[in-house]
Structures are given as C-alpha cells and as structure tokens.
Amino acid sequence: MLDTTNASGSLATFRAAVTDAAAVTTGSRWQISDVEAVGHRLAVEVEILCAHPATPTALDLVEEAIVIWDDLSGHLRDAHHVTRTEPEEIADPLLDAHRDLCERLDLDPDEIAERLKRLLARCHYDTVDIDSYADLLGEHADTITSPTRW
Known part of the structure; x- marks a missing residue:
C-alpha cells in the first residue's frame, strides 16, 4: 500500500510536469x-500518479495535461518530418490514465460524458478518442461527438 504522503508528492511532481509542459x-x-x-x-x-489512490484532484490535473498536450501535439504534427515522437505516444498514456481514474473514482456516465465534452471543446487535434470510453459511458456514448473541425 502506498502512503498518502507519497501520493501527495506524486501529485506535486505531476503538477510540476504539467506546468513545465505548459511553458515549454x-x-x-x-x-x-x-x-x-x-x-x-x-x-x-x-503512470506514477496512477499507481497511487485515485482522487478527483488527480483527475482534474490529468485533464489539464491532456489539453496542454493536445496543444503541444500540434507542433509535432507541423514538424512531422523531424520528430522522433508521434503525438499518440504521449496522448495514449494520458488518456489511459484519465479513463482509469474515471473508472476508479466510480464516476457515473453523466459526469464522464460532461468531462469528455469539456475536453473535446478544448482539444483541437483529435487527441481524445471517445470510443475508448464506450463501456464507461453506456447509453451516453452516442450523445458525445467531436466538434466539427475545419
């Protein structure tokens, strides 16, 4: 079992990583x-953050990281000829963590749907794959669509 002081340190470390990503x-x-x-x-x-007990704060922070990464992934897409990293290499672990936290926090499908809608509204590079949440959304899966991209 992981102690709570270690979990708080992991949350602080992830918060620092998100802050650094936002400023890069x-x-x-x-x-x-x-x-x-x-x-x-x-x-x-x-991955380290998700090794600790799930908290709403961790979920909120992972959502912030997804939005920041979505924005940064645009730079990788624009410079695809010189990158060594595919945007999905980072997006997939972030989305897996998000999905895992939603499940471990036992969020109801309504709340998961609302969180995904907010993420989709803020993500402009199709980082969020709604299909991977189908089992958590149940009947709400059909109500969420990606915003139209121009």
Missing part, C-alpha cells in the same frame, strides 16, 4: 525536442 513553447528559444521531452515526462509521471 512560451520562450523564443525552444525546439521540437523540448516538446518531445516534456511529453515523455508527462507520460512517465502520469
């Missing part, structure tokens, strides 16, 4: 490798 492209001297590095850090830290 704010300066004038960043490279695609910087985006890849923060993405890989997010993927590693989210």
Whole structure:
C-alpha cells in the first residue's frame, strides 16, 4: 500500500510536469525536442500518479495535461518530418490514465460524458478518442461527438 504522503508528492511532481509542459513553447528559444521531452515526462509521471489512490484532484490535473498536450501535439504534427515522437505516444498514456481514474473514482456516465465534452471543446487535434470510453459511458456514448473541425 502506498502512503498518502507519497501520493501527495506524486501529485506535486505531476503538477510540476504539467506546468513545465505548459511553458515549454512560451520562450523564443525552444525546439521540437523540448516538446518531445516534456511529453515523455508527462507520460512517465502520469503512470506514477496512477499507481497511487485515485482522487478527483488527480483527475482534474490529468485533464489539464491532456489539453496542454493536445496543444503541444500540434507542433509535432507541423514538424512531422523531424520528430522522433508521434503525438499518440504521449496522448495514449494520458488518456489511459484519465479513463482509469474515471473508472476508479466510480464516476457515473453523466459526469464522464460532461468531462469528455469539456475536453473535446478544448482539444483541437483529435487527441481524445471517445470510443475508448464506450463501456464507461453506456447509453451516453452516442450523445458525445467531436466538434466539427475545419
């Protein structure tokens, strides 16, 4: 069993990784490798975070990380000819963690659907795969659609 002080430290570490990811492209001297590095850090830290008991705070933070990664993944897509990382390599662990936390927190399908709708509204690069939530959404799976992309 993991103690709660270790869980709090894991949450703080993941929060720092999310903050670093959000800031990676704010300066004038960043490279695609910087985006890849923060993405890989997010993927590693989210696995550690999910090894601890599920909390609503962890779920909220993972959602923030998904939105930030979605934005950063646009840079990888634009520079696909020089990247070593596919956007899905980072998105998949983040979404797996999100799905796992929703399940472990025993959220009802209505709340999961609302959370997914909010994520979809904020993610512009199709990072969120609604189909992977079908078993958690039940009858609500058909009510969620990705916003139309231009």
